[in-house]
Amino acid sequence: MYEMKPEYLTNIPLIDEEHQQLFDYANQIYDLLHQEFIADKYDNIADILGKLRDYTKKHFADEEAYMESIQYKRLFSQKVQHNAFIQKLEEWDLESIDGxxxxxxxxxxxxxxxxxxxxxxxxxxxxxxxx
Ligand SMILES: [Fe+2]
Known part of the structure; x- marks a missing residue:
């Protein structure tokens, strides 16, 4: 299972809580992977992916707002990585696993x-x- 380790902490409470929630989504995917008695997991994975997409956007917006508030120098490289990740989640092709x-x-x-x-x-x- 995936969990926050001490070395992952930013010590900014909102960001750490949101990272924990992202790990919780990873755990939901892990649980689904190990479910043996679901014949078709399409609906389950589509549901988790939808929530993960929405939550990721909220988290990045919060994190970027925080960085702006402290005039953080590496905001740009953060945004580049965030946008690439959102893009990857948006493009994830679930049709290929349907059926x-x-x-x-x-x-x-x-x-x-x-x-x-x-x-x-x-x-x-x-x-x-x-x-
Ligand atoms: Fe980030």
Missing amino acids: SDNQDATIQEMLNFLTDWLIHHILELDTQIGK
Whole structure:
């Protein structure tokens, strides 16, 4: 399961809480991946992806507003990464798993992408904001 580790903390409460919520979405995807008795996971993954897209936009808007409020120097590189991530989530092709008998492969791919991105982005960029 994915959880916030001490090294992921920015020590900005709102940002840390929102990062925790993003990890919770990763955990929902993980749980879905390991559900053996759902024959068709399309509706479930579409539901989680929809919520993840909305929440991600809210989180990035909050984080960017905070960075602006402190006139943070690396705001631009943050925005570039945020926009690329939103784009990737928007483009995620769920049609390919509708009716597929290999849905778990796509769900695993989504989970890997999400957790890799989150961990790298938080460790390399977001933890700098609090410093
Ligand atoms: Fe960020």
